[in-house]
Amino acid sequence: MIAGIFVLLFFAGITGFFWYYASPKFTDVGYMPEQPVPYSHKLHAGDLGLDCRYCHTAVEESAKAAIPPTQTCMNCHVLIKPESEKLALIRESYRDDKALQWVRVHKVPDYAFFNHSAHVNRGVGCSTCHGRIDEMVEVAQAEPLSMGWCLDCHRNPAPFLRPLDEITKMDWKPSENQLAYGKLAMIQRNISPPTDCTGCHR
Numbered sequence: 001m002i003a004g005i006f007v008l009l010f011f012a013g014i015t016g017f018f019w020y021y022a023s024p025k026f027t028d029v030g031y032m033p034e035q036p037v038p039y040s041h042k043l044h045a046g047d048l049g050l051d052c053r054y055c056h057t058a059v060e061e062s063a064k065a066a067i068p069p070t071q072t073c074m075n076c077h078v079l080i081k082p083e084s085e086k087l088a089l090i091r092e093s094y095r096d097d098k099a100l101q102w103v104r105v106h107k108v109p110d111y112a113f114f115n116h117s118a119h120v121n122r123g124v125g126c127s128t129c130h131g132r133i134d135e136m137v138e139v140a141q142a143e144p145l146s147m148g149w150c151l152d153c154h155r156n157p158a159p160f161l162r163p164l165d166e167i168t169k170m171d172w173k174p175s176e177n178q179l180a181y182g183k184l185a186m187i188q189r190n191i192s193p194p195t196d197c198t199g200c201h202r
């Protein structure tokens with residue numbers, strides 16, 4: 001696959017056009033694997049109102065958002081529902097100091113480079129790429145994460161940029177003057193997302 005990409009990079013102009021229009025746009029949307037513990041974002045991030053960064057602590061500093069260790073769950077669950085059957089695996093993981101194996105939902109192939117901090121620190125919010133996580137009992141993939149999808153925004157990010165202190169606000173909506181706001185934000189934050197092949201295939 002890697003070698004194939006290098007060959008294609010050689011014909012970048014033509015293949016870029018081809019892959020952009022040919023790459024599937026709706027693959028994997030709706031993918032919702034079953035998790036070992038019935039953890040609900042709707043309850044914790046929605047009803048209880050926990051900020052995403054309480055658990056996904058690395059999202060502003062690194063490429064990965066990070067899945068929290070069971071220690072984070074036990075901050076509350078030593079006291080809340082300490083006997084719950086649904087939390088048995090969490091207590092076990094905590095007691096044995098062994099990470100719980102959650103099933104991965106979102107994944108871009110290894111040959112494509114993605115970085116969370118580069119996005120959230122420029123004002124692209126979680127819900128733009130992950131949908132209304134605060135309404136999901138189980139996490140499902142909301143967007144295709146295909147190359148065409150990435151490029152649609154990279155070519156024209158203005159409609160999606162928001163104030164930097166609202167990146168985890170789930171019900172954010174573009175305002176009436178979003179385009180003007182977005183274009184100004186692009187200048188102020190010096191935003192020009194990569195559209196060349198090597199920007200994402202390094």
Ligand code: HEC
Pocket residue numbers: 035039041044045050051052053054055056067068102103104105106107126127130133134138139168170
């Ligand atoms: C109390 C901790 C906690 C909070 C708060 C939280 N999450 Fe999560 N999140 C988890 C855990 C645990 C998983 C792994 C299990 C799962 O997928 O449901 C996860 C999984 C995810 C995934 C899927 C990861 C994958 O495998 O692709 C996304 C996306 C996500 N969270 C986004 C958010 C967003 C956006 C918010 C804020 C609205 C948020 N989370 C708030 C604990 C949390």
Ligand code: HEC
Pocket residue numbers: 037038039040043044048050055068070072073074075076077080081084085086087090
């Ligand atoms: C800020 C406190 C807090 C944190 C942190 C937290 N929870 Fe919870 N959790 C709650 C509350 C409150 C409830 C609702 C309890 C009730 O229904 O009375 C709950 C309920 C649950 C339930 C349902 C239990 C049952 O028997 O109905 C599960 C499962 C659960 N949480 C998993 C997790 C996991 C996994 C994590 C870590 C990723 C986590 N929680 C982190 C506060 C928290």
Ligand code: HEC
Pocket residue numbers: 052053056059063064065066067106107108109114116119120124125126127128129130145167168
């Ligand atoms: C520009 C789109 C985009 C934005 C904005 C975004 N994500 Fe993601 N997220 C992705 C993609 C793509 C993946 C898969 C990454 C991979 O395979 O390396 C992912 C994976 C994840 C994962 C699981 C794997 C990991 O990286 O640890 C979590 C958790 C997550 N995102 C949470 C969040 C949270 C919380 C926010 C907001 C603070 C957020 N994301 C903002 C696109 C985005």
Ligand code: HEC
Pocket residue numbers: 108112113114115118119122124128129145146149150151153154157160190191192193194199200
């Ligand atoms: C909703 C808009 C949006 C989506 C969707 C999006 N991006 Fe971006 N991307 C941006 C913005 C804005 C930047 C910041 C550009 C800058 O700082 O100049 C960026 C920057 C990047 C960078 C440069 C990071 C660096 O450290 O140099 C890479 C690589 C990247 N994106 C990859 C991806 C990939 C891969 C996807 C799809 C899985 C994706 N992006 C989806 C808006 C988006």
Ligand code: HEC
Pocket residue numbers: 004005008009012013015016017019022023024027108109112145146147150151154194195196197198199200201
């Ligand atoms: C904004 C980021 C980004 C840029 C720029 C980009 N790609 Fe991609 N590319 C991706 C992502 C993400 C995937 C994985 C898509 C998937 O999983 O469906 C991908 C997949 C591919 C694939 C695998 C086949 C496919 O369609 O799934 C090839 C080949 C490829 N890209 C070539 C290129 C070439 C050639 C260019 C330059 C014209 C380019 N890419 C520019 C993000 C990018």
